[in-house]
Amino acid sequence: MNLEESLAGKKGMENNMDTIYSLMEKVLPFSWVDYNFMKNALLAILIITPLFGILGTMIVNNKMAFFSDALGHSALTGIAIGTLFGISGSNISMLAFAIVFALLLNVINRKNTVSTDTVISVFSSLSMSIGLVILSRGGNFSKYSGLLVGDILSITVKEIGYLAIIFTGTMAFWFFGFNKLLGAGVNTTLARSKRINTNLMEDIFSVLIAIIVMSSIKWVGILIINALLILPAAASRNISTNMREYHLFSVLIALFSGITGLIASYYLETATGPTIVIIASVIFFITFFLRTGKK
Amino acid sequence: MLKSGDIIAPDQDRACGLHCIKISDITVRFGNEKIIDNINLHIHCGKITALIGRNGAGKSTLIKAILGEHRHDGSIEFTNLRNNTVEELTIGYVPQNLNIEKNTPMSVFDLFAGYISPSPIFIRKNPKVYKMLKEQLSIFDAQDLIDKRACDLSGGELQRVLLSIAITPLPKLLLLDEPISGIDQRGMELFYENIGKLKANYDLAMIIVSHDFDFVSKYADHVILMDKTILKEGDPKEVLSCDEFRRVFGWEEGHGE
Numbered sequence: 001m002n003l004e005e006s007l008a009g010k011k012g013m014e015n016n017m018d019t020i021y022s023l024m025e026k027v028l029p030f031s032w033v034d035y036n037f038m039k040n041a042l043l044a045i046l047i048i049t050p051l052f053g054i055l056g057t058m059i060v061n062n063k064m065a066f067f068s069d070a071l072g073h074s075a076l077t078g079i080a081i082g083t084l085f086g087i088s089g090s091n092i093s094m095l096a097f098a099i100v101f102a103l104l105l106n107v108i109n110r111k112n113t114v115s116t117d118t119v120i121s122v123f124s125s126l127s128m129s130i131g132l133v134i135l136s137r138g139g140n141f142s143k144y145s146g147l148l149v150g151d152i153l154s155i156t157v158k159e160i161g162y163l164a165i166i167f168t169g170t171m172a173f174w175f176f177g178f179n180k181l182l183g184a185g186v187n188t189t190l191a192r193s194k195r196i197n198t199n200l201m202e203d204i205f206s207v208l209i210a211i212i213v214m215s216s217i218k219w220v221g222i223l224i225i226n227a228l229l230i231l232p233a234a235a236s237r238n239i240s241t242n243m244r245e246y247h248l249f250s251v252l253i254a255l256f257s258g259i260t261g262l263i264a265s266y267y268l269e270t271a272t273g274p275t276i277v278i279i280a281s282v283i284f285f286i287t288f289f290l291r292t293g294k295k
Numbered sequence: 296m297l298k299s300g301d302i303i304a305p306d307q308d309r310a311c312g313l314h315c316i317k318i319s320d321i322t323v324r325f326g327n328e329k330i331i332d333n334i335n336l337h338i339h340c341g342k343i344t345a346l347i348g349r350n351g352a353g354k355s356t357l358i359k360a361i362l363g364e365h366r367h368d369g370s371i372e373f374t375n376l377r378n379n380t381v382e383e384l385t386i387g388y389v390p391q392n393l394n395i396e397k398n399t400p401m402s403v404f405d406l407f408a409g410y411i412s413p414s415p416i417f418i419r420k421n422p423k424v425y426k427m428l429k430e431q432l433s434i435f436d437a438q439d440l441i442d443k444r445a446c447d448l449s450g451g452e453l454q455r456v457l458l459s460i461a462i463t464p465l466p467k468l469l470l471l472d473e474p475i476s477g478i479d480q481r482g483m484e485l486f487y488e489n490i491g492k493l494k495a496n497y498d499l500a501m502i503i504v505s506h507d508f509d510f511v512s513k514y515a516d517h518v519i520l521m522d523k524t525i526l527k528e529g530d531p532k533e534v535l536s537c538d539e540f541r542r543v544f545g546w547e548e549g550h551g552e
Contacts, residue, residue, distance in 0.1 A: 174415070179414075182401070236400070242404070
C-alpha cells in the first residue's frame with residue numbers, strides 16, 4: 001500500500017466515524033454525546049460487554065473464573081517484560097505473555113498431578129510478583145497504577161477497530177466451536193468418543209480469553225476485569241434454563257450494566273469500570289433472589 | 296479363553312456376529328509405572344463383555360485407552376469377517392457421571408445436540424435436530440426429558456440420556472462405565488434392561504465395567520477379571536467361581552468394590 005492509498009484509507013475511516021458520530025448525536029438526545037470520548041467509550045462498551053457476556057457463559061460453566069483472574073493479573077508481567085526489553089508499546093509483550101501463560105497452565109493442568117486451583121494460584125502470584133518487582137524498580141510504579149482501574153474514556157478509534165476485529169473472530173469461533181467446547185467441558189472422555197479434539201478446543205478458548213482480557217484490560221482495569229467476565233453470566237444462570245436463554249440474558253445484562261454504568265459514571269464523576277461492576281452486581285443479586293423466590 | 300463358535304449370534308437379524316474387534320497387547324504407562332499391562336481382547340458384535348476387578352485395577356484406564364484418551368502401546372483392529380476387510384471402528388461411550396454443576400442452564404437438548412450436531416445450540420433449537428434427538432431419546436423412554444435441565448435429572452434419568460447420546464450415531468463398539476452411585480435399585484434394573492434391549496436390537500459389541508455380579512451372571516456373555524493384566528476370562532459361571540475371583544473379592548463377600 002503506498003502513502004496515498006493509506007491516507008485515503010484513513011480519510012475513509014474518518015468519514016465513517018463522522019457518520020457514526022452524527023448518527024449517535026441524532027439518536028441520543030443527551031448532553032454527554034457532544035463529547036467524542038464519550039461516544040468512543042460507548043462504542044467500545046457496545047463491543048466489549050457482549051463479548052464478555054458471551055465468553056463468561058463458558059468461563060462460569062467450566063469453572064474457569066480463577067483462570068481468567070490469573071490471566072488478568074499476568075498483564076503486569078507482560079508489561080514489565082516489555083519494558084525490560086524496551087519494546088515500544090507494551091501491548092505486544094502483554095498479549096504474547098498472556099497467551100504463553102494460558103497455554104502453559106493448560107499443559108500443567110493436563111498432567112493432572114496437582115489441583116488446578118493450586119497450580120493457577122502459584123503461577124498467578126509468581127507472575128504478578130515478577131511484574132510488580134520489575135515495574136517498581138526505582139520507585140515509579142505509580143506510572144502504571146492506572147492499569148489497576150482502567151480508563152475507558154481514553155480509548156481511541158483505532159483501538160475500537162481492534163476490538164471489533166476480535167469481536168468478529170470470537171463470534172466465528174463461537175459459531176463453529178461452541179457445541180464442541182461445551183461437550184469437552186461436560187465430559188472429556190465422552191467428547192473424545194464423539195471425535196472432538198478436546199485439548200484443541202480448550203487451548204483455543206484459553207487463548208481467546210487471553211486475547212480479550214489483554215486487549216480490554218487498559219480500558220477496564222486489572223482489578224475488575226474478572227468481575228465483568230463473570231457477573232453477567234453468573235446473573236444469567238439464575239434465571240435461565242437452557243443455553244439460548246443463558247447467552248441472551250448474559251449479553252443483555254452485560255450491555256445494560258455497561259451502558260448505564262458509563263452514563264452514571266459520567267454524571268457521578270466516578271471511574272467507569274467499577275461503576276459498571278456495581279450495577280452488574282446489583283443485577284446479580286436481583287436475579288439471585290428471583291431464583292430463590294421462585295422455589 | 297475365548298469361546299469358539301460364537302460367530303453367529305442367535306438374533307442374527309440385528310447383530311450379525313461378523314464384526315470382530317481385536318484388541319492386542321494394550322499397555323498404558325503413567326511415567327514409568329505400568330497401569331495396565333499387555334491386555335488382549337477379542338470381541339464380537341452382539342456380545343456383552345463385562346470387565347470386573349477391584350478399585351484401581353485399571354478398568355477405566357483400559358476403556359480410556361480404547362477411546363484413545365490415554366497413550367498406549369498395542370493395537371486395536373476392527374474386522375468385518377464377512378469379507379475380511381479392516382474397517383474404521385466407531386466407539387460410543389457411556390460415562391459414569393457428568394461434570395455439571397447445580398443450576399447449570401443446559402437442557403438435555405443442549406447436552407445431546409452439543410455432542411452430535413454442528414448447528415450452534417446457543418443461537419437456536421434447530422427443529423430438525425430436536426425431532427431427531429427426541430426419537431433417539433424415545434428408544435430409552437427418555438423423550439419427555441428433552442427440555443429439562445440436565446442438572447435436575449435423577450441418576451437413572453441421566454443414565455438413559457447418556458445411553459441415547461452414546462448410540463447416536465450407532466457405533467460398532469459401546470463402552471459403558473457402570474454407574475455406582477446416585478441410582479436406586481429400580482433405576483439399576485432399568486439400566487440393565489436397556490442394555491439387554493440394545494444387545495437384542497442393534498448390531499454392536501459392548502464392553503461394560505461392572506460392579507454388580509448379579510448383572511454379570513445374568514447378562515454378560517464373556518467376563519474378564521483384571522488387575523493390571525487379565526487374571527481370568529471366560530463365561531460368567533467360570534470366572535465368578537474361580538480362585539482368582541475369590542482372591543480378589545473374597546474379603547468383601549463377593550460383592551461390590
